[in-house]
Amino acid sequence: MTERGLDAGRAYHLESYRDHLSFERGLSPRTIDGYLREARRLAEFVISRGADSPREVSYELLRDHVACLAEEGRAASSVARAVYALRGYFRFLVLEGVIETDPSERLQAPRAGRHLPDVLSVPEIEALLGAIPLDDRATRRDRSILELLYGCGLRVSELIDLRVRDVxxxxxLVRVRGKGSKERLVPVGAAARSAVRRYLRESRPELDRGDSEGRVFLNLRGRPLSRMGVWKILRRHVARAGIGKHVTPHTLRHSFATHLLEGGADLASVQEMLGHADISTTEIYTHVDRSHLRQVHRSHHPRG
Structure with a gap:
Protein backbone atom coordinates (compact mmCIF):
# COMPACT_ATOMS: atom_id res chain seq x y z
CA MET A 1 0.00 0.00 0.00
CA THR A 2 1.29 3.48 -0.81
CA GLU A 3 2.16 6.03 1.89
CA ARG A 4 -0.79 8.07 0.66
CA GLY A 5 -3.03 5.04 1.20
CA LEU A 6 -1.68 4.53 4.71
CA ASP A 7 -2.28 8.19 5.53
CA ALA A 8 -5.84 7.96 4.23
CA GLY A 9 -6.49 4.85 6.31
CA ARG A 10 -5.30 6.47 9.54
CA ALA A 11 -6.89 9.87 9.01
CA TYR A 12 -10.21 8.43 7.94
CA HIS A 13 -10.53 5.63 10.56
CA LEU A 14 -10.72 2.86 7.99
CA GLU A 15 -9.49 0.10 10.32
CA SER A 16 -12.18 1.00 12.83
CA TYR A 17 -14.69 1.06 10.01
CA ARG A 18 -13.60 -2.45 8.95
CA ASP A 19 -14.13 -3.70 12.52
CA HIS A 20 -17.56 -2.06 12.60
CA LEU A 21 -18.62 -3.75 9.34
CA SER A 22 -17.30 -7.13 10.46
CA PHE A 23 -18.14 -7.39 14.14
CA GLU A 24 -21.12 -5.09 14.56
CA ARG A 25 -22.89 -5.47 11.22
CA GLY A 26 -21.73 -9.01 10.50
CA LEU A 27 -21.23 -8.45 6.78
CA SER A 28 -19.50 -10.91 4.48
CA PRO A 29 -15.79 -10.39 3.65
CA ARG A 30 -16.67 -9.56 0.04
CA THR A 31 -19.18 -6.88 1.08
CA ILE A 32 -16.71 -5.45 3.60
CA ASP A 33 -14.02 -5.19 0.93
CA GLY A 34 -16.43 -3.36 -1.36
CA TYR A 35 -17.46 -0.84 1.30
CA LEU A 36 -13.87 -0.25 2.36
CA ARG A 37 -12.76 0.23 -1.23
CA GLU A 38 -15.32 3.00 -1.70
CA ALA A 39 -14.39 4.66 1.61
CA ARG A 40 -10.68 4.55 0.76
CA ARG A 41 -11.23 6.00 -2.72
CA LEU A 42 -13.20 8.83 -1.18
CA ALA A 43 -10.52 9.46 1.45
CA GLU A 44 -7.77 9.64 -1.15
CA PHE A 45 -9.86 11.95 -3.32
CA VAL A 46 -10.75 14.44 -0.58
CA ILE A 47 -7.20 14.42 0.82
CA SER A 48 -6.01 15.38 -2.67
CA ARG A 49 -8.44 18.31 -2.40
CA GLY A 50 -7.01 19.40 0.95
CA ALA A 51 -9.44 17.70 3.38
CA ASP A 52 -7.03 16.00 5.78
CA SER A 53 -9.74 14.71 8.12
CA PRO A 54 -13.42 13.70 7.87
CA ARG A 55 -14.42 16.94 9.64
CA GLU A 56 -13.25 18.87 6.58
CA VAL A 57 -15.35 16.90 4.08
CA SER A 58 -18.24 18.96 2.73
CA TYR A 59 -21.28 18.01 0.72
CA GLU A 60 -19.72 19.80 -2.26
CA LEU A 61 -16.58 17.64 -2.05
CA LEU A 62 -18.69 14.50 -1.89
CA ARG A 63 -20.69 15.63 -4.90
CA ASP A 64 -17.46 16.23 -6.85
CA HIS A 65 -16.22 12.76 -5.92
CA VAL A 66 -19.42 11.12 -7.17
CA ALA A 67 -19.21 13.14 -10.39
CA CYS A 68 -15.65 11.85 -10.90
CA LEU A 69 -16.85 8.27 -10.46
CA ALA A 70 -19.41 8.81 -13.20
CA GLU A 71 -16.83 10.44 -15.46
CA GLU A 72 -14.62 7.35 -15.13
CA GLY A 73 -17.27 5.47 -17.05
CA ARG A 74 -18.80 3.53 -14.16
CA ALA A 75 -22.37 2.43 -14.77
CA ALA A 76 -25.15 4.29 -12.99
CA SER A 77 -25.86 1.22 -10.88
CA SER A 78 -22.20 1.05 -9.82
CA VAL A 79 -22.15 4.74 -8.85
CA ALA A 80 -25.41 4.25 -6.94
CA ARG A 81 -23.81 1.41 -4.95
CA ALA A 82 -20.85 3.67 -4.17
CA VAL A 83 -23.19 6.40 -2.87
CA TYR A 84 -25.01 3.86 -0.71
CA ALA A 85 -21.68 2.65 0.71
CA LEU A 86 -20.52 6.21 1.44
CA ARG A 87 -23.74 7.04 3.28
CA GLY A 88 -23.11 4.05 5.54
CA TYR A 89 -19.53 5.14 6.10
CA PHE A 90 -20.54 8.64 7.19
CA ARG A 91 -23.25 7.23 9.49
CA PHE A 92 -20.47 5.24 11.14
CA LEU A 93 -18.36 8.38 11.58
CA VAL A 94 -21.30 10.18 13.21
CA LEU A 95 -21.96 7.25 15.56
CA GLU A 96 -18.29 7.19 16.57
CA GLY A 97 -18.31 10.92 17.28
CA VAL A 98 -15.67 11.60 14.64
CA ILE A 99 -17.97 14.12 12.96
CA GLU A 100 -21.05 15.94 14.25
CA THR A 101 -23.00 16.39 11.01
CA ASP A 102 -23.33 14.04 8.07
CA PRO A 103 -22.28 15.65 4.75
CA SER A 104 -23.74 12.72 2.78
CA GLU A 105 -27.36 13.33 3.82
CA ARG A 106 -28.19 15.28 0.66
CA LEU A 107 -26.03 13.13 -1.62
CA GLN A 108 -28.11 11.79 -4.52
CA ALA A 109 -27.39 8.55 -6.35
CA PRO A 110 -27.92 8.48 -10.11
CA ARG A 111 -31.13 6.76 -11.13
CA ALA A 112 -30.52 3.44 -12.80
CA GLY A 113 -33.08 1.61 -14.85
CA ARG A 114 -34.54 -1.23 -12.78
CA HIS A 115 -33.85 -4.65 -14.28
CA LEU A 116 -36.88 -6.88 -14.02
CA PRO A 117 -35.76 -10.38 -13.02
CA ASP A 118 -36.41 -13.30 -15.34
CA VAL A 119 -39.11 -15.66 -14.09
CA LEU A 120 -40.64 -18.94 -15.15
CA SER A 121 -44.38 -19.23 -15.58
CA VAL A 122 -46.32 -21.67 -13.41
CA PRO A 123 -46.67 -24.14 -16.34
CA GLU A 124 -42.89 -23.93 -16.92
CA ILE A 125 -42.26 -24.65 -13.22
CA GLU A 126 -44.61 -27.64 -13.43
CA ALA A 127 -42.82 -28.86 -16.55
CA LEU A 128 -39.41 -28.48 -14.91
CA LEU A 129 -40.32 -30.34 -11.75
CA GLY A 130 -42.44 -32.91 -13.54
CA ALA A 131 -39.57 -33.82 -15.87
CA ILE A 132 -37.45 -35.16 -13.00
CA PRO A 133 -37.83 -38.94 -12.58
CA LEU A 134 -37.72 -40.27 -9.03
CA ASP A 135 -36.11 -43.61 -9.78
CA ASP A 136 -32.71 -43.25 -8.10
CA ARG A 137 -30.98 -41.44 -5.23
CA ALA A 138 -29.59 -38.66 -7.45
CA THR A 139 -32.89 -37.70 -9.06
CA ARG A 140 -34.74 -37.83 -5.72
CA ARG A 141 -32.11 -35.41 -4.42
CA ASP A 142 -32.43 -33.21 -7.52
CA ARG A 143 -36.22 -33.01 -7.20
CA SER A 144 -36.02 -31.98 -3.54
CA ILE A 145 -33.39 -29.32 -4.37
CA LEU A 146 -35.51 -27.68 -7.06
CA GLU A 147 -38.68 -27.97 -4.96
CA LEU A 148 -36.95 -26.09 -2.12
CA LEU A 149 -35.39 -23.44 -4.36
CA TYR A 150 -38.78 -22.66 -5.86
CA GLY A 151 -41.01 -23.52 -2.90
CA CYS A 152 -39.05 -21.49 -0.34
CA GLY A 153 -37.31 -18.87 -2.49
CA LEU A 154 -33.88 -19.81 -1.18
CA ARG A 155 -30.61 -18.41 -2.48
CA VAL A 156 -28.33 -21.19 -3.71
CA SER A 157 -25.83 -20.33 -0.94
CA GLU A 158 -28.60 -20.78 1.64
CA LEU A 159 -29.64 -24.11 0.14
CA ILE A 160 -26.19 -25.68 0.20
CA ASP A 161 -25.65 -24.43 3.76
CA LEU A 162 -28.79 -26.14 5.10
CA ARG A 163 -28.12 -28.65 7.89
CA VAL A 164 -30.38 -31.59 8.62
CA ARG A 165 -31.21 -30.00 11.97
CA ASP A 166 -32.49 -26.92 10.11
CA VAL A 167 -35.31 -28.87 8.45
CA LEU A 173 -40.35 -24.94 8.29
CA VAL A 174 -36.69 -24.56 7.39
CA ARG A 175 -34.23 -22.41 9.31
CA VAL A 176 -32.18 -20.42 6.80
CA ARG A 177 -28.92 -18.52 7.36
CA GLY A 178 -28.96 -15.61 4.96
CA LYS A 179 -26.75 -12.61 4.23
CA GLY A 180 -24.89 -11.19 7.22
CA SER A 181 -25.47 -14.47 9.14
CA LYS A 182 -29.10 -13.46 9.73
CA GLU A 183 -31.46 -16.36 10.37
CA ARG A 184 -35.07 -16.65 9.29
CA LEU A 185 -37.77 -19.31 9.27
CA VAL A 186 -39.35 -20.06 5.90
CA PRO A 187 -42.49 -22.17 5.40
CA VAL A 188 -42.17 -25.33 3.30
CA GLY A 189 -45.15 -26.26 1.14
CA ALA A 190 -46.64 -29.72 0.79
CA ALA A 191 -44.87 -30.59 -2.50
CA ALA A 192 -41.44 -29.60 -1.19
CA ARG A 193 -42.05 -31.38 2.14
CA SER A 194 -42.94 -34.58 0.33
CA ALA A 195 -39.86 -34.42 -1.94
CA VAL A 196 -37.45 -33.59 0.90
CA ARG A 197 -38.92 -36.26 3.19
CA ARG A 198 -38.44 -38.91 0.52
CA TYR A 199 -34.88 -37.76 -0.19
CA LEU A 200 -33.96 -37.78 3.51
CA ARG A 201 -35.49 -41.22 3.99
CA GLU A 202 -34.41 -43.02 0.81
CA SER A 203 -31.41 -41.22 -0.70
CA ARG A 204 -29.36 -39.25 1.78
CA PRO A 205 -28.48 -42.26 4.01
CA GLU A 206 -26.93 -43.92 0.95
CA LEU A 207 -24.98 -40.78 0.05
CA ASP A 208 -23.67 -39.94 3.54
CA ARG A 209 -20.29 -41.56 4.08
CA GLY A 210 -19.30 -39.59 7.16
CA ASP A 211 -18.08 -36.43 5.39
CA SER A 212 -21.41 -34.62 5.13
CA GLU A 213 -20.76 -32.01 7.88
CA GLY A 214 -24.45 -32.39 8.66
CA ARG A 215 -25.48 -30.75 5.36
CA VAL A 216 -28.77 -31.76 3.80
CA PHE A 217 -27.65 -31.94 0.18
CA LEU A 218 -24.70 -34.10 -0.79
CA ASN A 219 -22.95 -34.98 -4.03
CA LEU A 220 -22.51 -38.57 -5.18
CA ARG A 221 -19.19 -38.75 -3.30
CA GLY A 222 -20.92 -37.95 -0.02
CA ARG A 223 -19.54 -34.43 0.31
CA PRO A 224 -21.63 -31.25 0.74
CA LEU A 225 -22.99 -30.11 -2.60
CA SER A 226 -21.36 -27.00 -4.10
CA ARG A 227 -22.91 -24.01 -5.84
CA MET A 228 -21.61 -25.30 -9.17
CA GLY A 229 -23.13 -28.69 -8.41
CA VAL A 230 -26.55 -27.09 -7.99
CA TRP A 231 -26.10 -25.13 -11.25
CA LYS A 232 -25.27 -28.34 -13.14
CA ILE A 233 -28.27 -30.15 -11.67
CA LEU A 234 -30.60 -27.32 -12.65
CA ARG A 235 -29.14 -27.00 -16.15
CA ARG A 236 -29.59 -30.73 -16.76
CA HIS A 237 -33.26 -30.73 -15.79
CA VAL A 238 -34.05 -27.48 -17.61
CA ALA A 239 -32.76 -29.14 -20.78
CA ARG A 240 -34.77 -32.29 -20.02
CA ALA A 241 -37.94 -30.19 -19.63
CA GLY A 242 -37.30 -28.44 -22.97
CA ILE A 243 -37.35 -24.94 -21.46
CA GLY A 244 -35.63 -22.49 -23.79
CA LYS A 245 -35.08 -19.68 -21.29
CA HIS A 246 -31.80 -19.03 -19.50
CA VAL A 247 -32.58 -20.42 -16.04
CA THR A 248 -30.39 -20.05 -12.95
CA PRO A 249 -31.07 -20.94 -9.30
CA HIS A 250 -31.95 -17.28 -8.78
CA THR A 251 -34.62 -17.58 -11.49
CA LEU A 252 -36.45 -19.98 -9.19
CA ARG A 253 -36.18 -17.49 -6.31
CA HIS A 254 -37.56 -14.74 -8.56
CA SER A 255 -40.36 -17.05 -9.67
CA PHE A 256 -41.22 -17.86 -6.04
CA ALA A 257 -41.64 -14.16 -5.17
CA THR A 258 -43.50 -13.27 -8.34
CA HIS A 259 -45.99 -16.14 -8.07
CA LEU A 260 -46.69 -15.30 -4.42
CA LEU A 261 -47.51 -11.70 -5.31
CA GLU A 262 -49.61 -12.79 -8.28
CA GLY A 263 -51.52 -15.01 -5.89
CA GLY A 264 -52.31 -12.10 -3.55
CA ALA A 265 -49.51 -12.31 -0.94
CA ASP A 266 -48.62 -9.03 0.79
CA LEU A 267 -45.24 -7.44 0.17
CA ALA A 268 -44.07 -7.52 3.80
CA SER A 269 -44.61 -11.29 4.04
CA VAL A 270 -42.70 -11.89 0.82
CA GLN A 271 -39.90 -9.65 2.11
CA GLU A 272 -39.64 -11.74 5.28
CA MET A 273 -39.59 -15.03 3.41
CA LEU A 274 -36.91 -13.77 0.99
CA GLY A 275 -34.79 -12.38 3.83
CA HIS A 276 -34.54 -8.88 2.34
CA ALA A 277 -33.31 -6.31 4.85
CA ASP A 278 -34.99 -3.48 2.93
CA ILE A 279 -38.49 -3.75 1.50
CA SER A 280 -37.41 -1.61 -1.47
CA THR A 281 -35.45 -4.66 -2.67
CA THR A 282 -38.64 -6.72 -2.61
CA GLU A 283 -40.61 -4.01 -4.39
CA ILE A 284 -39.02 -4.89 -7.73
CA TYR A 285 -41.34 -7.90 -7.79
CA THR A 286 -44.34 -5.60 -7.77
CA HIS A 287 -43.07 -4.35 -11.15
CA VAL A 288 -42.99 -7.94 -12.41
CA ASP A 289 -46.48 -8.45 -11.03
CA ARG A 290 -47.72 -5.34 -12.83
CA SER A 291 -46.31 -6.73 -16.08
CA HIS A 292 -48.33 -9.88 -15.47
CA LEU A 293 -51.47 -7.85 -14.75
CA ARG A 294 -51.01 -5.82 -17.93
CA GLN A 295 -50.69 -9.02 -19.94
CA VAL A 296 -53.85 -10.43 -18.33
CA HIS A 297 -55.69 -7.19 -19.12
CA ARG A 298 -54.55 -7.20 -22.75
CA SER A 299 -55.53 -10.84 -23.15
CA HIS A 300 -58.90 -10.82 -21.46
CA HIS A 301 -60.39 -7.30 -21.50
CA PRO A 302 -62.70 -6.52 -24.46
CA ARG A 303 -60.84 -3.29 -25.10
CA GLY A 304 -57.43 -4.43 -23.91
Whole structure:
Protein backbone atom coordinates (compact mmCIF):
# COMPACT_ATOMS: atom_id res chain seq x y z
CA MET A 1 0.00 0.00 0.00
CA THR A 2 1.29 3.48 -0.81
CA GLU A 3 2.16 6.03 1.89
CA ARG A 4 -0.79 8.07 0.66
CA GLY A 5 -3.03 5.04 1.20
CA LEU A 6 -1.68 4.53 4.71
CA ASP A 7 -2.28 8.19 5.53
CA ALA A 8 -5.84 7.96 4.23
CA GLY A 9 -6.49 4.85 6.31
CA ARG A 10 -5.30 6.47 9.54
CA ALA A 11 -6.89 9.87 9.01
CA TYR A 12 -10.21 8.43 7.94
CA HIS A 13 -10.53 5.63 10.56
CA LEU A 14 -10.72 2.86 7.99
CA GLU A 15 -9.49 0.10 10.32
CA SER A 16 -12.18 1.00 12.83
CA TYR A 17 -14.69 1.06 10.01
CA ARG A 18 -13.60 -2.45 8.95
CA ASP A 19 -14.13 -3.70 12.52
CA HIS A 20 -17.56 -2.06 12.60
CA LEU A 21 -18.62 -3.75 9.34
CA SER A 22 -17.30 -7.13 10.46
CA PHE A 23 -18.14 -7.39 14.14
CA GLU A 24 -21.12 -5.09 14.56
CA ARG A 25 -22.89 -5.47 11.22
CA GLY A 26 -21.73 -9.01 10.50
CA LEU A 27 -21.23 -8.45 6.78
CA SER A 28 -19.50 -10.91 4.48
CA PRO A 29 -15.79 -10.39 3.65
CA ARG A 30 -16.67 -9.56 0.04
CA THR A 31 -19.18 -6.88 1.08
CA ILE A 32 -16.71 -5.45 3.60
CA ASP A 33 -14.02 -5.19 0.93
CA GLY A 34 -16.43 -3.36 -1.36
CA TYR A 35 -17.46 -0.84 1.30
CA LEU A 36 -13.87 -0.25 2.36
CA ARG A 37 -12.76 0.23 -1.23
CA GLU A 38 -15.32 3.00 -1.70
CA ALA A 39 -14.39 4.66 1.61
CA ARG A 40 -10.68 4.55 0.76
CA ARG A 41 -11.23 6.00 -2.72
CA LEU A 42 -13.20 8.83 -1.18
CA ALA A 43 -10.52 9.46 1.45
CA GLU A 44 -7.77 9.64 -1.15
CA PHE A 45 -9.86 11.95 -3.32
CA VAL A 46 -10.75 14.44 -0.58
CA ILE A 47 -7.20 14.42 0.82
CA SER A 48 -6.01 15.38 -2.67
CA ARG A 49 -8.44 18.31 -2.40
CA GLY A 50 -7.01 19.40 0.95
CA ALA A 51 -9.44 17.70 3.38
CA ASP A 52 -7.03 16.00 5.78
CA SER A 53 -9.74 14.71 8.12
CA PRO A 54 -13.42 13.70 7.87
CA ARG A 55 -14.42 16.94 9.64
CA GLU A 56 -13.25 18.87 6.58
CA VAL A 57 -15.35 16.90 4.08
CA SER A 58 -18.24 18.96 2.73
CA TYR A 59 -21.28 18.01 0.72
CA GLU A 60 -19.72 19.80 -2.26
CA LEU A 61 -16.58 17.64 -2.05
CA LEU A 62 -18.69 14.50 -1.89
CA ARG A 63 -20.69 15.63 -4.90
CA ASP A 64 -17.46 16.23 -6.85
CA HIS A 65 -16.22 12.76 -5.92
CA VAL A 66 -19.42 11.12 -7.17
CA ALA A 67 -19.21 13.14 -10.39
CA CYS A 68 -15.65 11.85 -10.90
CA LEU A 69 -16.85 8.27 -10.46
CA ALA A 70 -19.41 8.81 -13.20
CA GLU A 71 -16.83 10.44 -15.46
CA GLU A 72 -14.62 7.35 -15.13
CA GLY A 73 -17.27 5.47 -17.05
CA ARG A 74 -18.80 3.53 -14.16
CA ALA A 75 -22.37 2.43 -14.77
CA ALA A 76 -25.15 4.29 -12.99
CA SER A 77 -25.86 1.22 -10.88
CA SER A 78 -22.20 1.05 -9.82
CA VAL A 79 -22.15 4.74 -8.85
CA ALA A 80 -25.41 4.25 -6.94
CA ARG A 81 -23.81 1.41 -4.95
CA ALA A 82 -20.85 3.67 -4.17
CA VAL A 83 -23.19 6.40 -2.87
CA TYR A 84 -25.01 3.86 -0.71
CA ALA A 85 -21.68 2.65 0.71
CA LEU A 86 -20.52 6.21 1.44
CA ARG A 87 -23.74 7.04 3.28
CA GLY A 88 -23.11 4.05 5.54
CA TYR A 89 -19.53 5.14 6.10
CA PHE A 90 -20.54 8.64 7.19
CA ARG A 91 -23.25 7.23 9.49
CA PHE A 92 -20.47 5.24 11.14
CA LEU A 93 -18.36 8.38 11.58
CA VAL A 94 -21.30 10.18 13.21
CA LEU A 95 -21.96 7.25 15.56
CA GLU A 96 -18.29 7.19 16.57
CA GLY A 97 -18.31 10.92 17.28
CA VAL A 98 -15.67 11.60 14.64
CA ILE A 99 -17.97 14.12 12.96
CA GLU A 100 -21.05 15.94 14.25
CA THR A 101 -23.00 16.39 11.01
CA ASP A 102 -23.33 14.04 8.07
CA PRO A 103 -22.28 15.65 4.75
CA SER A 104 -23.74 12.72 2.78
CA GLU A 105 -27.36 13.33 3.82
CA ARG A 106 -28.19 15.28 0.66
CA LEU A 107 -26.03 13.13 -1.62
CA GLN A 108 -28.11 11.79 -4.52
CA ALA A 109 -27.39 8.55 -6.35
CA PRO A 110 -27.92 8.48 -10.11
CA ARG A 111 -31.13 6.76 -11.13
CA ALA A 112 -30.52 3.44 -12.80
CA GLY A 113 -33.08 1.61 -14.85
CA ARG A 114 -34.54 -1.23 -12.78
CA HIS A 115 -33.85 -4.65 -14.28
CA LEU A 116 -36.88 -6.88 -14.02
CA PRO A 117 -35.76 -10.38 -13.02
CA ASP A 118 -36.41 -13.30 -15.34
CA VAL A 119 -39.11 -15.66 -14.09
CA LEU A 120 -40.64 -18.94 -15.15
CA SER A 121 -44.38 -19.23 -15.58
CA VAL A 122 -46.32 -21.67 -13.41
CA PRO A 123 -46.67 -24.14 -16.34
CA GLU A 124 -42.89 -23.93 -16.92
CA ILE A 125 -42.26 -24.65 -13.22
CA GLU A 126 -44.61 -27.64 -13.43
CA ALA A 127 -42.82 -28.86 -16.55
CA LEU A 128 -39.41 -28.48 -14.91
CA LEU A 129 -40.32 -30.34 -11.75
CA GLY A 130 -42.44 -32.91 -13.54
CA ALA A 131 -39.57 -33.82 -15.87
CA ILE A 132 -37.45 -35.16 -13.00
CA PRO A 133 -37.83 -38.94 -12.58
CA LEU A 134 -37.72 -40.27 -9.03
CA ASP A 135 -36.11 -43.61 -9.78
CA ASP A 136 -32.71 -43.25 -8.10
CA ARG A 137 -30.98 -41.44 -5.23
CA ALA A 138 -29.59 -38.66 -7.45
CA THR A 139 -32.89 -37.70 -9.06
CA ARG A 140 -34.74 -37.83 -5.72
CA ARG A 141 -32.11 -35.41 -4.42
CA ASP A 142 -32.43 -33.21 -7.52
CA ARG A 143 -36.22 -33.01 -7.20
CA SER A 144 -36.02 -31.98 -3.54
CA ILE A 145 -33.39 -29.32 -4.37
CA LEU A 146 -35.51 -27.68 -7.06
CA GLU A 147 -38.68 -27.97 -4.96
CA LEU A 148 -36.95 -26.09 -2.12
CA LEU A 149 -35.39 -23.44 -4.36
CA TYR A 150 -38.78 -22.66 -5.86
CA GLY A 151 -41.01 -23.52 -2.90
CA CYS A 152 -39.05 -21.49 -0.34
CA GLY A 153 -37.31 -18.87 -2.49
CA LEU A 154 -33.88 -19.81 -1.18
CA ARG A 155 -30.61 -18.41 -2.48
CA VAL A 156 -28.33 -21.19 -3.71
CA SER A 157 -25.83 -20.33 -0.94
CA GLU A 158 -28.60 -20.78 1.64
CA LEU A 159 -29.64 -24.11 0.14
CA ILE A 160 -26.19 -25.68 0.20
CA ASP A 161 -25.65 -24.43 3.76
CA LEU A 162 -28.79 -26.14 5.10
CA ARG A 163 -28.12 -28.65 7.89
CA VAL A 164 -30.38 -31.59 8.62
CA ARG A 165 -31.21 -30.00 11.97
CA ASP A 166 -32.49 -26.92 10.11
CA VAL A 167 -35.31 -28.87 8.45
CA UNK A 168 -38.51 -29.42 10.45
CA UNK A 169 -40.89 -31.23 8.14
CA UNK A 170 -43.47 -31.82 10.85
CA UNK A 171 -43.84 -28.08 11.38
CA UNK A 172 -43.25 -27.36 7.69
CA LEU A 173 -40.35 -24.94 8.29
CA VAL A 174 -36.69 -24.56 7.39
CA ARG A 175 -34.23 -22.41 9.31
CA VAL A 176 -32.18 -20.42 6.80
CA ARG A 177 -28.92 -18.52 7.36
CA GLY A 178 -28.96 -15.61 4.96
CA LYS A 179 -26.75 -12.61 4.23
CA GLY A 180 -24.89 -11.19 7.22
CA SER A 181 -25.47 -14.47 9.14
CA LYS A 182 -29.10 -13.46 9.73
CA GLU A 183 -31.46 -16.36 10.37
CA ARG A 184 -35.07 -16.65 9.29
CA LEU A 185 -37.77 -19.31 9.27
CA VAL A 186 -39.35 -20.06 5.90
CA PRO A 187 -42.49 -22.17 5.40
CA VAL A 188 -42.17 -25.33 3.30
CA GLY A 189 -45.15 -26.26 1.14
CA ALA A 190 -46.64 -29.72 0.79
CA ALA A 191 -44.87 -30.59 -2.50
CA ALA A 192 -41.44 -29.60 -1.19
CA ARG A 193 -42.05 -31.38 2.14
CA SER A 194 -42.94 -34.58 0.33
CA ALA A 195 -39.86 -34.42 -1.94
CA VAL A 196 -37.45 -33.59 0.90
CA ARG A 197 -38.92 -36.26 3.19
CA ARG A 198 -38.44 -38.91 0.52
CA TYR A 199 -34.88 -37.76 -0.19
CA LEU A 200 -33.96 -37.78 3.51
CA ARG A 201 -35.49 -41.22 3.99
CA GLU A 202 -34.41 -43.02 0.81
CA SER A 203 -31.41 -41.22 -0.70
CA ARG A 204 -29.36 -39.25 1.78
CA PRO A 205 -28.48 -42.26 4.01
CA GLU A 206 -26.93 -43.92 0.95
CA LEU A 207 -24.98 -40.78 0.05
CA ASP A 208 -23.67 -39.94 3.54
CA ARG A 209 -20.29 -41.56 4.08
CA GLY A 210 -19.30 -39.59 7.16
CA ASP A 211 -18.08 -36.43 5.39
CA SER A 212 -21.41 -34.62 5.13
CA GLU A 213 -20.76 -32.01 7.88
CA GLY A 214 -24.45 -32.39 8.66
CA ARG A 215 -25.48 -30.75 5.36
CA VAL A 216 -28.77 -31.76 3.80
CA PHE A 217 -27.65 -31.94 0.18
CA LEU A 218 -24.70 -34.10 -0.79
CA ASN A 219 -22.95 -34.98 -4.03
CA LEU A 220 -22.51 -38.57 -5.18
CA ARG A 221 -19.19 -38.75 -3.30
CA GLY A 222 -20.92 -37.95 -0.02
CA ARG A 223 -19.54 -34.43 0.31
CA PRO A 224 -21.63 -31.25 0.74
CA LEU A 225 -22.99 -30.11 -2.60
CA SER A 226 -21.36 -27.00 -4.10
CA ARG A 227 -22.91 -24.01 -5.84
CA MET A 228 -21.61 -25.30 -9.17
CA GLY A 229 -23.13 -28.69 -8.41
CA VAL A 230 -26.55 -27.09 -7.99
CA TRP A 231 -26.10 -25.13 -11.25
CA LYS A 232 -25.27 -28.34 -13.14
CA ILE A 233 -28.27 -30.15 -11.67
CA LEU A 234 -30.60 -27.32 -12.65
CA ARG A 235 -29.14 -27.00 -16.15
CA ARG A 236 -29.59 -30.73 -16.76
CA HIS A 237 -33.26 -30.73 -15.79
CA VAL A 238 -34.05 -27.48 -17.61
CA ALA A 239 -32.76 -29.14 -20.78
CA ARG A 240 -34.77 -32.29 -20.02
CA ALA A 241 -37.94 -30.19 -19.63
CA GLY A 242 -37.30 -28.44 -22.97
CA ILE A 243 -37.35 -24.94 -21.46
CA GLY A 244 -35.63 -22.49 -23.79
CA LYS A 245 -35.08 -19.68 -21.29
CA HIS A 246 -31.80 -19.03 -19.50
CA VAL A 247 -32.58 -20.42 -16.04
CA THR A 248 -30.39 -20.05 -12.95
CA PRO A 249 -31.07 -20.94 -9.30
CA HIS A 250 -31.95 -17.28 -8.78
CA THR A 251 -34.62 -17.58 -11.49
CA LEU A 252 -36.45 -19.98 -9.19
CA ARG A 253 -36.18 -17.49 -6.31
CA HIS A 254 -37.56 -14.74 -8.56
CA SER A 255 -40.36 -17.05 -9.67
CA PHE A 256 -41.22 -17.86 -6.04
CA ALA A 257 -41.64 -14.16 -5.17
CA THR A 258 -43.50 -13.27 -8.34
CA HIS A 259 -45.99 -16.14 -8.07
CA LEU A 260 -46.69 -15.30 -4.42
CA LEU A 261 -47.51 -11.70 -5.31
CA GLU A 262 -49.61 -12.79 -8.28
CA GLY A 263 -51.52 -15.01 -5.89
CA GLY A 264 -52.31 -12.10 -3.55
CA ALA A 265 -49.51 -12.31 -0.94
CA ASP A 266 -48.62 -9.03 0.79
CA LEU A 267 -45.24 -7.44 0.17
CA ALA A 268 -44.07 -7.52 3.80
CA SER A 269 -44.61 -11.29 4.04
CA VAL A 270 -42.70 -11.89 0.82
CA GLN A 271 -39.90 -9.65 2.11
CA GLU A 272 -39.64 -11.74 5.28
CA MET A 273 -39.59 -15.03 3.41
CA LEU A 274 -36.91 -13.77 0.99
CA GLY A 275 -34.79 -12.38 3.83
CA HIS A 276 -34.54 -8.88 2.34
CA ALA A 277 -33.31 -6.31 4.85
CA ASP A 278 -34.99 -3.48 2.93
CA ILE A 279 -38.49 -3.75 1.50
CA SER A 280 -37.41 -1.61 -1.47
CA THR A 281 -35.45 -4.66 -2.67
CA THR A 282 -38.64 -6.72 -2.61
CA GLU A 283 -40.61 -4.01 -4.39
CA ILE A 284 -39.02 -4.89 -7.73
CA TYR A 285 -41.34 -7.90 -7.79
CA THR A 286 -44.34 -5.60 -7.77
CA HIS A 287 -43.07 -4.35 -11.15
CA VAL A 288 -42.99 -7.94 -12.41
CA ASP A 289 -46.48 -8.45 -11.03
CA ARG A 290 -47.72 -5.34 -12.83
CA SER A 291 -46.31 -6.73 -16.08
CA HIS A 292 -48.33 -9.88 -15.47
CA LEU A 293 -51.47 -7.85 -14.75
CA ARG A 294 -51.01 -5.82 -17.93
CA GLN A 295 -50.69 -9.02 -19.94
CA VAL A 296 -53.85 -10.43 -18.33
CA HIS A 297 -55.69 -7.19 -19.12
CA ARG A 298 -54.55 -7.20 -22.75
CA SER A 299 -55.53 -10.84 -23.15
CA HIS A 300 -58.90 -10.82 -21.46
CA HIS A 301 -60.39 -7.30 -21.50
CA PRO A 302 -62.70 -6.52 -24.46
CA ARG A 303 -60.84 -3.29 -25.10
CA GLY A 304 -57.43 -4.43 -23.91
Missing amino acids: DLEEG
